[in-house]
Amino acid sequence: MQFMALAVVLPLLPAFILFKFLPSTGDVSGPLKGLNVKFGGAFGAYLVVFLALLAVRPQDLKHYHTWRVVGQIELAQASDEEAPNIHDVLVRVVPPHLDVMNGGTFAFDIPVLEDDQGNLDFPDLQLDLRSYQGITVPLNNRVHKPYGSIDVKRAYDEKAKTITIQTPITLQSTRAVAPYDGQHGEKVTGQP
Amino acid sequence: MSRSKRRALSIVFLLGLLLQSTVAGSSIVRGRLFRVTPQGQSYPAGGIGVSVTNTQHGRSSMVYSGADGMFYLYNIPAGAFTLEVWTARNQALRFPIQVYEQPYTDINPIKVP
Numbered sequence A: 001m002q003f004m005a006l007a008v009v010l011p012l013l014p015a016f017i018l019f020k021f022l023p024s025t026g027d028v029s030g031p032l033k034g035l036n037v038k039f040g041g042a043f044g045a046y047l048v049v050f051l052a053l054l055a056v057r058p059q060d061l062k063h064y065h066t067w068r069v070v071g072q073i074e075l076a077q078a079s080d081e082e083a084p085n086i087h088d089v090l091v092r093v094v095p096p097h098l099d100v101m102n103g104g105t106f107a108f109d110i111p112v113l114e115d116d117q118g119n120l121d122f123p124d125l126q127l128d129l130r131s132y133q134g135i136t137v138p139l140n141n142r143v144h145k146p147y148g149s150i151d152v153k154r155a156y157d158e159k160a161k162t163i164t165i166q167t168p169i170t171l172q173s174t175r176a177v178a179p180y181d182g183q184h185g186e187k188v189t190g191q192p
Numbered sequence B: 001m002s003r004s005k006r007r008a009l010s011i012v013f014l015l016g017l018l019l020q021s022t023v024a025g026s027s028i029v030r031g032r033l034f035r036v037t038p039q040g041q042s043y044p045a046g047g048i049g050v051s052v053t054n055t056q057h058g059r060s061s062m063v064y065s066g067a068d069g070m071f072y073l074y075n076i077p078a079g080a081f082t083l084e085v086w087t088a089r090n091q092a093l094r095f096p097i098q099v100y101e102q103p104y105t106d107i108n109p110i111k112v113p
Helices: A002-009 A012-021 A041-055 B003-024
Strands: A027-032 A035-040 A124-127 A135-138 A154-157 A162-165 B026-036 B042-044 B049-054 B070-077 B079-088 B091-099 B104-106
Touching: A002 A041, A012 A041, B026 B049, B026 B079, B026 B091, B049 B070, B091 B104
Parallel strands: B026 B104
Antiparallel strands: A027 A035, A124 A135, A154 A162, B026 B042, B026 B070, B049 B079, B079 B091
16 A cells, blocks of 8 residues: 555656756657557656556565564452463464365465564474374474474475475374373483 | 496485484484462463474474373484473473483473473
8 A cells, every 4th residue: 555655656756857847848658558658748757657666566565564462361260260370371363264174285374574684484383183193393494404393395485475385294193103101201300 | 427426426325324214213202291280180281392402413393282281302313312391482491301212202291380
């Protein structure tokens, strides 16, 4: 919207200057969208600048901005009701609607933070299903190391702003593997 | 094919084998995060970031615990690591752990605040 306002107003400036101080009878003529047109004087100059601005307009007019939301959550419960842990409150931003479609495919828009150096900070995808092993898929486009995460091949299309995860993401049933031994596992008692 | 090309291909092949063997010798580190109510009842703690780190491999990708409190760190090579449980931004509980060359290395349940 701001760009369109600029595109309409900005060409007035050179058109005014040129034909105020350098009177001219110049005209613009030729085919335009299948029509033969001929414009003269200041309007001709205005039209040239206006069309030039339209031609170089940014292609990604629809884009995300990063905003910070600051607030406070309080819990109200009956006097005899147990107070839950405040960390258990789940906060979700909608949209994006992160739904998996029939056939297991998914496609959704995500906000990506860009710092002042132009570096993009991609978020992670977290996939969970009851009785299946959860998987976190890093979307970061820095050097990928399958260390901590599963090894998935990803393709980045900077122009279309699309990340294609080319490897199917397999969720593993916990019933098909050795059960988790939470009692005799690696001890983690004692804080550093 | 020239000798230098064959040598380069051999090196790439050997590096590929080495990388494959590293991944093959890795383990899935899994554990469960839980919280405790003031009355002493425990319940799963989901959505908490977990990673491992050591001087040889650096910090792993971050994974998150699911609704059941379980977390799974994939492709972790055998060795000594520090397990990091990110309870807040830039704030982690840290535990020394040993990862074994076996399909799964289980970590005892961890209580988080």
